[in-house]
Amino acid sequence: MWVLKIGGSWITNPNLITLLKRLDKKKRGKIIIVAGGGCFADSVRYAFKKTRMSENLANSLALKSTEIFSSYMKEINKNFYLTSNKYFKKKSINVWLPSVILSNEKSFKKNWNSTSDSVAAWLSKNIQAEGLVFVKSLEKFKKINKLGVLQKKNIIDKNTSTYLKSFRGEIKITGLDILKILEKNNNWDSCIKEFSDVEL
Numbered sequence: 001m002w003v004l005k006i007g008g009s010w011i012t013n014p015n016l017i018t019l020l021k022r023l024d025k026k027k028r029g030k031i032i033i034v035a036g037g038g039c040f041a042d043s044v045r046y047a048f049k050k051t052r053m054s055e056n057l058a059n060s061l062a063l064k065s066t067e068i069f070s071s072y073m074k075e076i077n078k079n080f081y082l083t084s085n086k087y088f089k090k091k092s093i094n095v096w097l098p099s100v101i102l103s104n105e106k107s108f109k110k111n112w113n114s115t116s117d118s119v120a121a122w123l124s125k126n127i128q129a130e131g132l133v134f135v136k137s138l139e140k141f142k143k144i145n146k147l148g149v150l151q152k153k154n155i156i157d158k159n160t161s162t163y164l165k166s167f168r169g170e171i172k173i174t175g176l177d178i179l180k181i182l183e184k185n186n187n188w189d190s191c192i193k194e195f196s197d198v199e200l
Helices: 006-012 017-024 038-049 056-074 115-127 147-152 160-163 178-184 186-192
Strands: 002-005 029-036 082-084 095-096 131-135 144-148 170-174 196-199
Touching: 002 115, 006 038, 006 056, 006 178, 017 178, 029 056, 029 115, 029 131, 038 056, 056 082, 056 115, 115 131, 115 160, 131 144, 144 147, 147 170, 147 196, 160 196, 178 186
Parallel strands: 002 029, 002 131, 029 095, 082 095, 131 170, 144 196
Antiparallel strands: 170 196
């Protein structure tokens, strides 16, 4: 299985429907989507700054905000399967809802340096995924990218490296070019080869 983290910026991207449609055409049973929180997570951050809300509660709500995007994906594509545990349907594209497990998970750092990037990295390590793909809204990435550089540029969050230290799968990143990659390749394995590599 591959974990595919779709950034929250895709919530308002006019190409989101196309992205999900093209993903659904790939061989099912290999993809688990982790959604970003985007504008929904931003509203939690705003409330945290303006109230006496604890950081622990705010981060639990931020996890739930990713599930709003997940529900939106499900509305767009009824074939997607939403799940809050770590048991996934083999013949569906799964979308993981992290709040139930991660809200009480001690190994997951609950602070503002943990975004859905960290959620995807944590899940990838814990299910021993074949690989992890970060889907961002930038145009293109270099053929080989250093994780530390991506973190310094705030493209990937600061806590992600914590969960990938002993991860044995492949790590990839792609931008808007994922639309063309999905369109021209017949299967998921072919798509993977065109995504950019991320080195630890």
